Amino acid sequence: MTEPSPTALIVGASRGLGHAIATELFDRGWHVIGTVRDVTARTPLHDLAGKSDGRVEIEHLDITEPEQLPPLRERLADRRLDVLFVNAGTTNNPQTPVGEVSTADFVDVMVTNALSPMRVIEALQDLVPPDGLIGAMSSGQGSITNNTAGSREVYRSSKAALNMLMRSFAARPSEAGRALVVVAPGWIRTALGGPDAPFTMDETVPLIVDVLLAKRGKPGLEFLDRNGETVPW
Numbered sequence: 001m002t003e004p005s006p007t008a009l010i011v012g013a014s015r016g017l018g019h020a021i022a023t024e025l026f027d028r029g030w031h032v033i034g035t036v037r038d039v040t041a042r043t044p045l046h047d048l049a050g051k052s053d054g055r056v057e058i059e060h061l062d063i064t065e066p067e068q069l070p071p072l073r074e075r076l077a078d079r080r081l082d083v084l085f086v087n088a089g090t091t092n093n094p095q096t097p098v099g100e101v102s103t104a105d106f107v108d109v110m111v112t113n114a115l116s117p118m119r120v121i122e123a124l125q126d127l128v129p130p131d132g133l134i135g136a137m138s139s140g141q142g143s144i145t146n147n148t149a150g151s152r153e154v155y156r157s158s159k160a161a162l163n164m165l166m167r168s169f170a171a172r173p174s175e176a177g178r179a180l181v182v183v184a185p186g187w188i189r190t191a192l193g194g195p196d197a198p199f200t201m202d203e204t205v206p207l208i209v210d211v212l213l214a215k216r217g218k219p220g221l222e223f224l225d226r227n228g229e230t231v232p233w
Helices: 016-027 044-050 066-075 103-127 153-171 201-215
Strands: 007-011 031-036 056-060 083-086 133-137 179-184 220-225
Touching: 007 016, 007 103, 016 031, 016 044, 016 201, 031 044, 044 056, 056 066, 066 103, 083 103, 083 201, 103 133, 103 153, 133 201, 153 179, 153 220, 179 201, 201 220
Parallel strands: 007 031, 007 083, 031 056, 083 133, 133 179, 179 220
Antiparallel strands: none
16 A cells, blocks of 8 residues: 655745745655645746645644634644645845834844744644654754844844754653754745845755754754754854
């Protein structure tokens, strides 16, 4: 009897890195559920789903709208998520010193990058089996140890906050033995990374997926780069 394909839920998969990760997993034989924020817009994920023979599904979720999580949890209630990975994120003007950032911009970045991923993880964690993986997209710029250049102050802070919240989540007695990861993908040419980034998605995303799959079933939280090397907190 053929084993069913493993399933990954990629939160924030409409385009960019999230879509590329979804595509890479699909190409490796996985069943992929990807979320999009806008229910009306057609995205690259829709194109992938259209040619996937049912192996790519699309769900709607704006991670900054917590009232959308219970309905999503209900729709997925009978599913097993071998990988739950939250990719969604945002930034502000990287050149603005933190003292000049508006309260609205600060709250937007922090809620999107730190609070909302944790809300998703807490809402859906019970769908991930003991040999599965829960992860979130962080950034090397979230490393306090490695911050020797400064700049991008709010974005850096939001990713450091995400890392700390994941450390706190991992420290709960109920999470002992669970595989958890925050990933620093590197500076990649995406809408967020910009055209000057040194790495393309084609050369980076397969490495990220390698890291995710290698981490499955390995207890504890790690902060890893695209090569699977430990990033200092």
